[in-house]
Amino acid sequence: MNVMIQLSPEQERxxxxxxxxxxxxxxxxxxxxxxxxxxxxxVLEAIxxxxxxxxxxxxxxEEELDALVEETRDEMWREKNPPRPTxx
Numbered sequence: 001m002n003v004m005i006q007l008s009p010e011q012e013r014x015x016x017x018x019x020x021x022x023x024x025x026x027x028x029x030x031x032x033x034x035x036x037x038x039x040x041x042x043v044l045e046a047i048x049x050x051x052x053x054x055x056x057x058x059x060x061x062e063e064e065l066d067a068l069v070e071e072t073r074d075e076m077w078r079e080k081n082p083p084r085p086t087x088x
Contacts, residue, residue: 007015019029055065 015029016026019026022029022032024032060068
C-alpha cells in the first residue's frame with residue numbers, strides 16, 4: 001500500500017532529523033514507527049485480557065473497583081510513610 005500525506009516544512013524537518021538520528025532513511029523510519037504502533041495495541045490487549053476477564057467474572061462494579069484501588073493505594077502510602085513521632 002502506498003500512502004501520501006502532507007507535512008508542514010517543520011514536520012518534514014523533524015521527521016528527517018529523527019530518521020537520520022536513528023540511522024534510517026525516512027521511508028524506513030516511518031515504516032518502523034507504523035509497524036510498532038500497529039503491534040502495540042495488540043500487545044497491550046493481550047496483557048490486559050486476563051485482568052479484564054477477572055474483573056468481569058468478579059461481578060464488581062467500576063465504582064467498587066475504583067474504591068478498592070483507592071483504598072489499596074492509601075494503605076500502601078501509609079505503610080511507606082508512617083507518622084513521625086512528635087517531639088516531646
